[in-house]
Amino acid sequence: MDDVRYEAFRKDVFERMWTELAPFEDRIEREEQIPYAEVNPIITDLGLWGLMVPEEYGGLGLTVSQYLPILSELSKIHGGIRVVLHVHNSNAHALSVIGSEEQRRAVLPGVAAGTMSVAFALTEPDFGTGADLGSTAVRHGDEYVLNGHKHLISNSDFASHFIYFAKTDPDAGELGVSAFLVERGTSGFDIEPLPHTMGCKGGEHGRITATDVRVPARNLLGQEGQGVAQLEETLELSRVLVAASSLGTAERALELAVEHSRTRITFGKPLAQRQAVQRYIAEMAQDVYALKLMLGDCARKWDAGRRIPAEASMTKNFGLEAVGRVTDRALLTFGGVGYTRAHSIERLYRDARLNWLEEGTPTIQNMVVARAFVGGHTLGDAS
Ligand SMILES: Cc1cc2nc3c(=O)[nH]c(=O)nc-3n(C[C@H](O)[C@H](O)[C@H](O)COP(=O)(O)OP(=O)(O)OC[C@H]3O[C@@H](n4cnc5c(N)ncnc54)[C@H](O)[C@@H]3O)c2cc1C
Known part of the structure; x- marks a missing residue:
């Protein structure tokens, strides 16, 4: 989208997110679900389902530099709506990178319109992640037969398609993992909800049991054995997007803390x-500023066509530490009332804690960063 059109779009979306989506905050927190019947038409009208879907498939095809401010703003408004749209757009991007033209044409226009959505099914209850998977995919003629368990799969309550990672060769380590596109409703593909989460209320993260699920061989994404490389590539951008969510939450916590510090009088002074x-305020502002600069560097490099595994993981890690510190200090600035639901600070504090876990824990990020630097990575023209 060109700069002039984007600026008008961004302004309109920001205004309408605050006037039309923000009023759902209390209700979502109380009911622990998003009233989709009312929220969906707003999201659709604003074009938020298609932010990261390439224009040729009906989306807005925003660059990362254009997308980040919108995602950050959504994090200020409500963590649950943010997580739903982040997962939806990230996985649309993932499919546009690893899917074939036929797979993209079949799914992405529906994703852009909000009538379809893709979930990312990697994490398993009884195994680690990446190469340590218990799910298997065995080829029989023109089909693969999938078996296994997944859990914590976001948007599993409404996703129409799942990128399902499974072992096609259990003895080949990282090269034995492959990704498949599985349609909701396929026989043997059972989805159940998990208990409610601490924050980001309204997002659902379900459990999947695959029992002899037969998918056509054409539903393989890329080639057999490319699964780990595919998830590394797609999680790279997604980690930057989680950091952008940390930024929005931190910025809002800072705004609220500053506002409160001006009006609350103790011993005769604000x-x-x-x-x-x-x-507290200076330290919060410093974290917000540093995170903003790191995100700007990631976005510039990504939009210039560069791979940024180390920058993405460092920014994701710094973001979760920064938003952790900022929401701690904002809560302290509010004192006791900050711990009640009378103020959004209590929600922001809980929403922020998801950023530790999304797209890998700090341990995983550190591993990616160390591997990159030991392998000769440099920060280049970070500015
Ligand atoms: C709300 C929510 C939404 C999610 N959405 C999705 C989704 O859409 N799709 C999806 O696939 N996953 C999703 N996840 C899962 C998330 O990515 C994982 O929870 C996260 O990556 C951690 O993996 P785990 O839960 O298996 O933790 P574990 O692997 O059990 O790790 C527990 C702790 O041990 C450490 N640890 C584990 N193994 C090692 C090791 N080998 N060496 C050193 N330390 C280790 C970890 O760093 C962590 O601190 C979601 C999680 C949440 C909470």
Whole structure:
């Protein structure tokens, strides 16, 4: 999207997200579900389902630099709506990278319109991730037969398709993992909800049991054995997007803490005039600023066509630490009322904690970063 059109689009979306989506905050927190019948038409009208879908498939085809501010703003408004749209757009991007032209044509126009959605089914209850999978896919003629268990799979309540990772060769380590596109409703593919989450209320992250699920061989994504490379490539961008969510949550927590510090009077003075509180504010602002700069560097490099595994993982890690510190300090600035549901700070604090886990824990990010630098990675023109 060209700069002029984007600026008008961004302005309109920001305004309407605050006037039309933000009012659902209390209800989603209370009911622990998103009232899709009312929220869907707004999301569709704003074009949010298709933000990361390439234009040729009916989406808006935003660059990462254009997408990040919108995702950050959504994180301010509500973590649950953010997680649903983040997962939807990230997985649309994943399919546009690893899917064939036929697979993209079949699914992406529906994804852009919000009538279809892709979920990413990697994590398993009884195994690790990446090459350590218990799910298997065995070829029989023109079909693969899938068996296994997955859990914590976001958007499993409404996704129409699942990118399902399974072992096609259990003895080949990382080269034995492959990805398949499985349609919801395929016989033997059972989906159940998991208990509600701590924050980001309304997003659902279900459990999948695959029992002799037969999928046509053409549903293999890429080639057999490419699964680990595919998930590394797609998670790379997704980690930057999680960091953008951390930024939005942190920025909102800072805004609310500053506002509260101006109006709450103790011992005859606003909190904002107390050095201890000023220090919280300065440290929060410093975290927000640093994260913003790191995200800007990632976005510029990605939009220039570069792979950024180390930058993405460092930014994801810094983002979760930053939003952790910022929401801690914002809560302290609010004092006791911050712990009640009277203020959004309580929700932001809980929403932020998901960012530790999405797209891999800090341990995994550190492994990616160390591997890159030991392998000769440099930060190049970070500015
Ligand atoms: C709300 C939510 C939504 C999610 N959505 C999705 C989704 O859509 N798709 C999907 O596939 N997954 C999803 N996940 C799963 C998420 O990616 C994982 O929870 C996360 O990557 C951690 O993996 P795990 O839960 O298997 O933890 P575990 O692997 O059990 O790890 C537990 C702890 O041990 C550490 N650890 C584990 N193995 C090692 C090791 N070998 N060496 C050192 N330390 C280790 C970890 O770093 C972690 O601190 C979601 C999770 C949540 C909470």
